Amino acid sequence: MGSTYTGKCGANDVETIVQGLVKTRVGRDAAIVAQLLRLQFHECAINGCDGGLLIDGPGSEKTATPNLSVKGYDLIANIKTELEKRCPGVVSCSDIEILATRDAAAMAGGQRYAVRTGWRDRRRSSAADVKLPSEEDTAAQTGATDPSLHSDDAAVYKKYVCRNTTSSNNILYLDTQSSVSRIDNSYYKRLQGRHGVLSVDQNLYANGTSTKWHVDRLANTDHFSWLFPQALIKLSEINVLTGTQGEVRKVYSRFN
Numbered sequence: 001m002g003s004t005y006t007g008k009c010g011a012n013d014v015e016t017i018v019q020g021l022v023k024t025r026v027g028r029d030a031a032i033v034a035q036l037l038r039l040q041f042h043e044c045a046i047n048g049c050d051g052g053l054l055i056d057g058p059g060s061e062k063t064a065t066p067n068l069s070v071k072g073y074d075l076i077a078n079i080k081t082e083l084e085k086r087c088p089g090v091v092s093c094s095d096i097e098i099l100a101t102r103d104a105a106a107m108a109g110g111q112r113y114a115v116r117t118g119w120r121d122r123r124r125s126s127a128a129d130v131k132l133p134s135e136e137d138t139a140a141q142t143g144a145t146d147p148s149l150h151s152d153d154a155a156v157y158k159k160y161v162c163r164n165t166t167s168s169n170n171i172l173y174l175d176t177q178s179s180v181s182r183i184d185n186s187y188y189k190r191l192q193g194r195h196g197v198l199s200v201d202q203n204l205y206a207n208g209t210s211t212k213w214h215v216d217r218l219a220n221t222d223h224f225s226w227l228f229p230q231a232l233i234k235l236s237e238i239n240v241l242t243g244t245q246g247e248v249r250k251v252y253s254r255f256n
Contacts, residue, residue: 047124
């Protein structure tokens with residue numbers, strides 16, 4: 001799949017520029033991979049992949065409660081600034097998000113995949129449009145006392161992690177620490193062993209559920225390695241703007 005931007009940024013290769021900046025960031029901050037994946041989901045799940053999440057200001061998508069903990073904006077801003085220096089008004093913020101997420105995923109062990117670009121930025125960003133679970137909603141799903149959780153895990157969580165119920169600063173990895181910065185299928189293997197931290201996750205492997213066989217498939221085969229990229233490709237093409245729709249923003253966080 002050829003790049004939309006071939007020959008449109010002088011002697012510069014847009015995807016190489018994005019990849020280089022992402023690589024530098026991943027090298028000093030592995031958490032950016034998960035941050036970009038979450039950013040793209042929060043972006044594309046609301047009105048499509050249109051850059052609306054990036055807009056600053058009262059009442060923008062960024063200010064909605066579920067988006068208050070989204071991170072990775074600074075990297076998108078850095079990439080946008082660099083591209084505007086090289087070829088002003090050419091590369092949309094929407095495309096930068098998609099390319100940066102794709103590159104970060106590959107650098108974390110995921111299968112590299114081609115994406116379509118040429119999407120435009122929407123001139124709309126409203127917190128009222130955001131219908132996603134907040135952190136509080138997710139926290140309410142914790143499985144620390146869930147009977148389906150492995151008894152050894154439950155004992156550790158009760159004794160060390162959830163001992164202080166007044167604190168919201170306790171950290172618990174949802175994956176093995178060796179895999180927390182990698183894109184692999186260990187999450188599904190943990191569900192098989194009843195090590196899912198959140199009951200909303202562990203319930204995927206409950207007896208009688210329609211999802212149990214999916215967990216087995218993803219844990220016991222290499223299917224996750226190619227299904228995950230397919231999911232991200234589909235996500236990146238939701239309700240996109242093309243042609244003369246929308247705009248190509250000059251600054252990542254405000255409309256032209």
